[in-house]
Amino acid sequence: MDATSFAASFKSRVTDVFNDAAPRYDRGVEFFTPMGARLVELVAPRAGGRVLDIGCGRGACLVPAATAVGAAGRVVGIDIAPAMIDEARRETERLGLGNVELMVMDAEDDPLFAPGSFDYVIGSYSIIFLPDSFAALTRFGKLLASGGKLAFTSPVFSYDTFPFLPEPFGQIITDEFLQHIEEEWQPHRIVERYYSWLVDREMLSATLGAAGFDNVVILDEPVQMVSGSGHDWVAWSRTQGMRLLWNNLPEQPRRELEKSIITELDSRRTADGLITVETPVRYVLADVASHRRTGTGKTR
Numbered sequence: 001m002d003a004t005s006f007a008a009s010f011k012s013r014v015t016d017v018f019n020d021a022a023p024r025y026d027r028g029v030e031f032f033t034p035m036g037a038r039l040v041e042l043v044a045p046r047a048g049g050r051v052l053d054i055g056c057g058r059g060a061c062l063v064p065a066a067t068a069v070g071a072a073g074r075v076v077g078i079d080i081a082p083a084m085i086d087e088a089r090r091e092t093e094r095l096g097l098g099n100v101e102l103m104v105m106d107a108e109d110d111p112l113f114a115p116g117s118f119d120y121v122i123g124s125y126s127i128i129f130l131p132d133s134f135a136a137l138t139r140f141g142k143l144l145a146s147g148g149k150l151a152f153t154s155p156v157f158s159y160d161t162f163p164f165l166p167e168p169f170g171q172i173i174t175d176e177f178l179q180h181i182e183e184e185w186q187p188h189r190i191v192e193r194y195y196s197w198l199v200d201r202e203m204l205s206a207t208l209g210a211a212g213f214d215n216v217v218i219l220d221e222p223v224q225m226v227s228g229s230g231h232d233w234v235a236w237s238r239t240q241g242m243r244l245l246w247n248n249l250p251e252q253p254r255r256e257l258e259k260s261i262i263t264e265l266d267s268r269r270t271a272d273g274l275i276t277v278e279t280p281v282r283y284v285l286a287d288v289a290s291h292r293r294t295g296t297g298k299t300r
């Protein structure tokens with residue numbers, strides 16, 4: 001498949017996965033929720049600030065960002081999956097957050113908004129779903145007003161282990177299972193195709209520099225995922241992007257993989273009866289570079 005057709009196919013599968021996952025997204029076990037809160041804590045949006053949340057999902061960043069900027073601020077959440085926007089809308093209405101606007105939108109649309117419309121562009125575990133992330137990041141820089149900040153999270157990618165998860169998953173999700181997945185959809189192929197710029201810290205800084213940012217800060221910090229059983233963890237893994245892997249496996253290997261993960265995780269239960277999976281997360285923060293500042297938006 002050529003790059004354009006693969007990107008279209010990737011985007012359509014990703015949208016389907018998150019539409020299906022939305023009602024249970026990050027429930028039972030929590031990973032995205034604490035990660036989103038931590039990202040917003042690192043960004044520390046000021047009261048009255050204008051925030052764009054790319055791939056906002058159910059609101060892991062959106063909700064803490066809306067709280068931080070307060071009634072004088074504004075948070076716009078966009079997501080390609082309508083079911084995610086429905087969930088985020090339910091959540092923000094439940095919390096009575098009147099400073100949030102939600103839109104079903106592809107973050108690769110151009111233009112997304114007027115230049116200089118935001119003080120912060122944030123995106124937790126969402127930039128990784130953009131096939132042309134460099135072009136998207138370059139456009140995000142233009143959406144930022146003078147002094148604006150970009151902040152996002154990603155997995156700590158690696159070429160030599162299963163790319164999205166920490167051990168013990170690299171040892172469990174072996175080639176025996178991966179052989180059932182089409183060559184182009186193999187996790188390591190996706191990393192090579194889309195995430196090589198995120199694997200290496202220097203390349204990440206250089207990419208952001210070329211996209212119009214400076215003062216890049218990269219912080220690798222784990223999120224502790226706590227689950228009551230291996231079964232709960234597997235159920236949770238279907239509520240997020242790993243659903244792509246489950247969807248791509250035929251029934252027999254899928255059942256075997258589920259069993260192997262459940263057995264391994266259950267064997268790691270500690271005295272309190274809980275299982276903790278420590279998952280490294282890469283937090284990336286950067287300022288829009290002075291020569292790229294639009295100057296059209298006033299920073300409050």
Ligand SMILES: C[S@@+](CC[C@H](N)C(=O)[O-])C[C@H]1O[C@@H](n2cnc3c(N)ncnc32)[C@H](O)[C@@H]1O
Nearest residue numbers: 018032055056057060079080081106107124129
């Ligand atoms: C792993 S979830 C993260 C959601 C949220 N940021 C969080 O931390 O919980 C990735 C989100 O990105 C969205 N997404 C994927 N591709 C997108 C695109 N091209 N434009 C906008 N959103 C996209 C998905 O629908 C999904 O909601």
